Amino acid sequence: MSRHTPHLADDSSRRMELVRAAARLFRDQGYERTTVRDLGNAVGLQSGSLFYHFRTKEEMLVAVMALGISSTTEQLEAALKAAKGARARLSALFHVHLNSLLGENQAALEVMLYEWHSLSDATRPGLIILRDRYEALWQQVLDEAAAEGLVKPDTHLLRRSLLGSLHWTVQWYKRDGELSVSELADRLLALALTA
Amino acid sequence: MSRHTPHLADDSSRRMELVRAAARLFRDQGYERTTVRDLGNAVGLQSGSLFYHFRTKEEMLVAVMALGISSTTEQLEAALKAAKGARARLSALFHVHLNSLLGENQAALEVMLYEWHSLSDATRPGLIILRDRYEALWQQVLDEAAAEGLVKPDTHLLRRSLLGSLHWTVQWYKRDGELSVSELADRLLALALTA
Amino acid sequence: MSRHTPHLADDSSRRMELVRAAARLFRDQGYERTTVRDLGNAVGLQSGSLFYHFRTKEEMLVAVMALGISSTTEQLEAALKAAKGARARLSALFHVHLNSLLGENQAALEVMLYEWHSLSDATRPGLIILRDRYEALWQQVLDEAAAEGLVKPDTHLLRRSLLGSLHWTVQWYKRDGELSVSELADRLLALALTA
Amino acid sequence: MSRHTPHLADDSSRRMELVRAAARLFRDQGYERTTVRDLGNAVGLQSGSLFYHFRTKEEMLVAVMALGISSTTEQLEAALKAAKGARARLSALFHVHLNSLLGENQAALEVMLYEWHSLSDATRPGLIILRDRYEALWQQVLDEAAAEGLVKPDTHLLRRSLLGSLHWTVQWYKRDGELSVSELADRLLALALTA
DNA sequence: CATGAATGAGCGTTCATTCAT
DNA sequence: GATGAATGAACGCTCATTCAT
Numbered sequence: 001m002s003r004h005t006p007h008l009a010d011d012s013s014r015r016m017e018l019v020r021a022a023a024r025l026f027r028d029q030g031y032e033r034t035t036v037r038d039l040g041n042a043v044g045l046q047s048g049s050l051f052y053h054f055r056t057k058e059e060m061l062v063a064v065m066a067l068g069i070s071s072t073t074e075q076l077e078a079a080l081k082a083a084k085g086a087r088a089r090l091s092a093l094f095h096v097h098l099n100s101l102l103g104e105n106q107a108a109l110e111v112m113l114y115e116w117h118s119l120s121d122a123t124r125p126g127l128i129i130l131r132d133r134y135e136a137l138w139q140q141v142l143d144e145a146a147a148e149g150l151v152k153p154d155t156h157l158l159r160r161s162l163l164g165s166l167h168w169t170v171q172w173y174k175r176d177g178e179l180s181v182s183e184l185a186d187r188l189l190a191l192a193l194t195a
Numbered sequence: 196m197s198r199h200t201p202h203l204a205d206d207s208s209r210r211m212e213l214v215r216a217a218a219r220l221f222r223d224q225g226y227e228r229t230t231v232r233d234l235g236n237a238v239g240l241q242s243g244s245l246f247y248h249f250r251t252k253e254e255m256l257v258a259v260m261a262l263g264i265s266s267t268t269e270q271l272e273a274a275l276k277a278a279k280g281a282r283a284r285l286s287a288l289f290h291v292h293l294n295s296l297l298g299e300n301q302a303a304l305e306v307m308l309y310e311w312h313s314l315s316d317a318t319r320p321g322l323i324i325l326r327d328r329y330e331a332l333w334q335q336v337l338d339e340a341a342a343e344g345l346v347k348p349d350t351h352l353l354r355r356s357l358l359g360s361l362h363w364t365v366q367w368y369k370r371d372g373e374l375s376v377s378e379l380a381d382r383l384l385a386l387a388l389t390a
Numbered sequence: 391m392s393r394h395t396p397h398l399a400d401d402s403s404r405r406m407e408l409v410r411a412a413a414r415l416f417r418d419q420g421y422e423r424t425t426v427r428d429l430g431n432a433v434g435l436q437s438g439s440l441f442y443h444f445r446t447k448e449e450m451l452v453a454v455m456a457l458g459i460s461s462t463t464e465q466l467e468a469a470l471k472a473a474k475g476a477r478a479r480l481s482a483l484f485h486v487h488l489n490s491l492l493g494e495n496q497a498a499l500e501v502m503l504y505e506w507h508s509l510s511d512a513t514r515p516g517l518i519i520l521r522d523r524y525e526a527l528w529q530q531v532l533d534e535a536a537a538e539g540l541v542k543p544d545t546h547l548l549r550r551s552l553l554g555s556l557h558w559t560v561q562w563y564k565r566d567g568e569l570s571v572s573e574l575a576d577r578l579l580a581l582a583l584t585a
Numbered sequence: 586m587s588r589h590t591p592h593l594a595d596d597s598s599r600r601m602e603l604v605r606a607a608a609r610l611f612r613d614q615g616y617e618r619t620t621v622r623d624l625g626n627a628v629g630l631q632s633g634s635l636f637y638h639f640r641t642k643e644e645m646l647v648a649v650m651a652l653g654i655s656s657t658t659e660q661l662e663a664a665l666k667a668a669k670g671a672r673a674r675l676s677a678l679f680h681v682h683l684n685s686l687l688g689e690n691q692a693a694l695e696v697m698l699y700e701w702h703s704l705s706d707a708t709r710p711g712l713i714i715l716r717d718r719y720e721a722l723w724q725q726v727l728d729e730a731a732a733e734g735l736v737k738p739d740t741h742l743l744r745r746s747l748l749g750s751l752h753w754t755v756q757w758y759k760r761d762g763e764l765s766v767s768e769l770a771d772r773l774l775a776l777a778l779t780a
Numbered sequence: 781c782a783t784g785a786a787t788g789a790g791c792g793t794t795c796a797t798t799c800a801t
Numbered sequence: 802g803a804t805g806a807a808t809g810a811a812c813g814c815t816c817a818t819t820c821a822t
Contacts, residue, residue, distance in 0.1 A: 782822105783820105783821105783822085784820105784821100784822090785819100785820095785821095786818105786819085786820090786821105787816105787817100787818080787819075787820105788816100788817105788818100789815105789816095789817100790814105790815085790816090791813105791814080791815070791816095792812105792813100792814095792815105793811105793812080793813095794810105794811085794812075794813105795808105795809100795810095795811090795812100796808100796809105796810100797807105797808080797809100798806105798807085798808075799804105799805105799806095799807090799808105800804105800805100800806095800807105801803105801804085801805090801806105
């Protein structure tokens with residue numbers, strides 16, 4: 001594996017530090033408006049030095065997105081394994097998604113949602129695979145839940161509808177309000193239930 | 196005021212032509228990646244000539260967004276006026292929104308959804324007003340519908356959830372598929388109904 | 391005489407209005423930093439319309455300078471004709487120069503002093519002739535004054551020295567101070583006198 | 586601090602090279618008419634590379650002016666320290682000023698005199714301080730000279746008059762004429778002496 | 781590993797000037 | 802005489818990327 005690979009395996013601490021800083025900056029300022037000098041400053045490096053760790057700026061964007069979606073997928077897999085029954089698994093969908101999107105992985109996931117069109121055609125497919133893996137977990141659980149009558153049977157459209165709802169929270173949810181992330185997850189789940 | 200520019204008072208046809216071209220380009224390439232030379236080419240003008248019609252590139256972005264949200268709001272107002280009963284009005288919400296977002300105003304509305312952070316702090320408030328006017332219509336109709344038991348009573352969150360669902364269609368809906376926009380509106384509405 | 395000639399003869403009132411506005415703007419903002427739109431605004435014309443009155447922006451600069459130096463020369467000629475004796479004529483030099491430079495013709499003369507290098511090589515000679523005519527008057531009077539022992543005999547250098555002194559007043563003289571232009575002229579004259 | 590940059594602390598040789606080239610270009614063509622591409626050409630750099638050394642074009646203008654006035658002030662301080670007696674110090678004023686203005690620092694000082702209005706309001710004060718320091722030296726020496734009766738006692742106005750005379754030499758003095766700078770200094774001094 | 785300096789293409793914007801109406 | 806729209810070249814500046822040290 002070359003030392004320029006964007007995969008997660010050999011991520012030195014410097015690389016991870018950079019990815020995390022990039023996630024925050026890309027989210028706050030947008031990918032285009034974030035300069036490599038900004039990125040360098042954020043980790044105490046000259047802009048030229050970044051190119052030892054990443055071949056291009058876009059590679060940093062890809063790394064940010066991959067981190068966001070992968071770690072959320074891993075969390076969801078773990079939560080689903082632990083959950084007993086369709087109802088609990090359905091609940092896990094909402095809780096893991098919102099905890100990730102509105103919490104730890106917020107920056108990376110927002111970048112994933114809003115900088116999709118900053119990707120070149122060459123890099124998009126790799127991320128689509130990661131995204132599809134995540135959505136496949138959702139589909140499975142929704143199908144189970146529909147089989148038990150917990151949600152309406154139009155699960156394909158339901159998956160898209162729910163993911164749209166949850167993604168959108170990022171635009172209006174305020175951490176410092178009276179509504180906790182967990183309560184929000186419960187209330188959004190309630191809206192989706194048949195009864 | 197020319198008789199061909201019904202929406203915005205002094206918009207000459209050249210201005211409108213530019214706004215429409217800008218909507219398409221900003222949507223397809225992103226605001227930052229669209230150059231004023233691209234915009235000029237799209238309407239057969241030198242890049243410098245654009246600045247006779249708009250003071251800055253950002254002014255074009257604002258005009259695009261304002262056009263998208265204003266014309267959708269007008270269509271919704273007209274549809275609600277024509278609709279009899281809570282059920283019909285609820286349906287109008289879904290149909291107008293999707294017809295606009297996936298049809299005529301697609302480009303402008305997508306720009307509104309995805310280039311929000313390209314606005315400067317100075318221009319954002321004006322657009323927030325337009326957006327809030329549109330969402331207030333939604334809130335009214337949802338409250339009516341909840342009063343009649345058509346939807347669940349948590350209408351504040353419901354409004355946000357539904358708008359998130361509908362906005363997200365832009366990411367996956369394909370015009371050339373077997374699903375028409377009208378059918379999509381009906382099926383998404385069905386998911387939101389209590390029964 | 392073509393209607394685009396920069397000479398004074400056929401100056402319509404619009405032309406003169408423009409020249410005076412240009413003098414003020416060129417002085418306040420500099421020639422390069424003054425746009426033809428600024429000039430148009432100042433006289434209530436669109437920028438394109440200026441080019442009916444002047445072929446180029448530089449022609450306006452030339453007209454401003456020519457106005458400044460010509461009218462000062464005329465005033466000096468009149469004052470010298472009226473003055474009796476070398477001492478009175480010497481005094482007229484200082485008074486006319488400062489009244490013009492710090493008063494009515496201030497803007498035009500400052501432009502003459504400070505925008506010399508904004509002229510093209512083609513237009514400079516015409517203005518040099520006007521300037522030399524003015525300086526020749528100074529030389530005559532200084533020679534007379536030296537012959538009577540009023541000033542030192544090195545009149546060539548003296549002329550340059552004195553004109554430098556007087557030109558420089560524009561950089562520091564404040565109209566609203568306690569020193570009147572007339573007093574300033576007297577005191578500068580006193581510094582030049584042998585006794 | 587390199588041992589080759591005695592005047593301004595962190596001026597690398599590239600910076601100084603640029604300042605000197607800028608002085609010449611700003612003087613010959615004017616600040617506004619000199620493009621950053623001209624400046625780059627003059628030192629063998631791409632225009633964009635200039636902005637590694639200076640944040641803006643105006644910063645180069647300020648550096649040019651500061652260099653001109655600072656180095657002249659230093660020379661004058663040195664000459665005054667070496668001079669014995671009021672007469673010698675008075676002479677130093679003229680000789681140092683003209684040697685600087687018509688010699689080594691010509692370009693930078695001319696820029697200082699003629700591009701004052703190209704400075705923004707924010708940068709002007711810093712240079713006014715430097716200019717005032719220089720003029721304060723003049724005032725001291727003139728006061729001494731007046732006390733000994735060498736020059737007329739109206740020293741405040743005299744300072745301004747003399748500086749105007751000397752500044753103006755730049756407009757007419759030709760290096761290749763029969764008059765040397767040193768002779769010119771002596772003859773201008775002679776004009777200022779009471780006897 | 782990291783820096784400092786440079787590249788070079790491109791960016792949004794300006795502006796004197798032109799010209800059909 | 803004047804306008805409104807357009808031109809087109811140029812401008813100051815930005816920035817991802819390169820590379821010798």
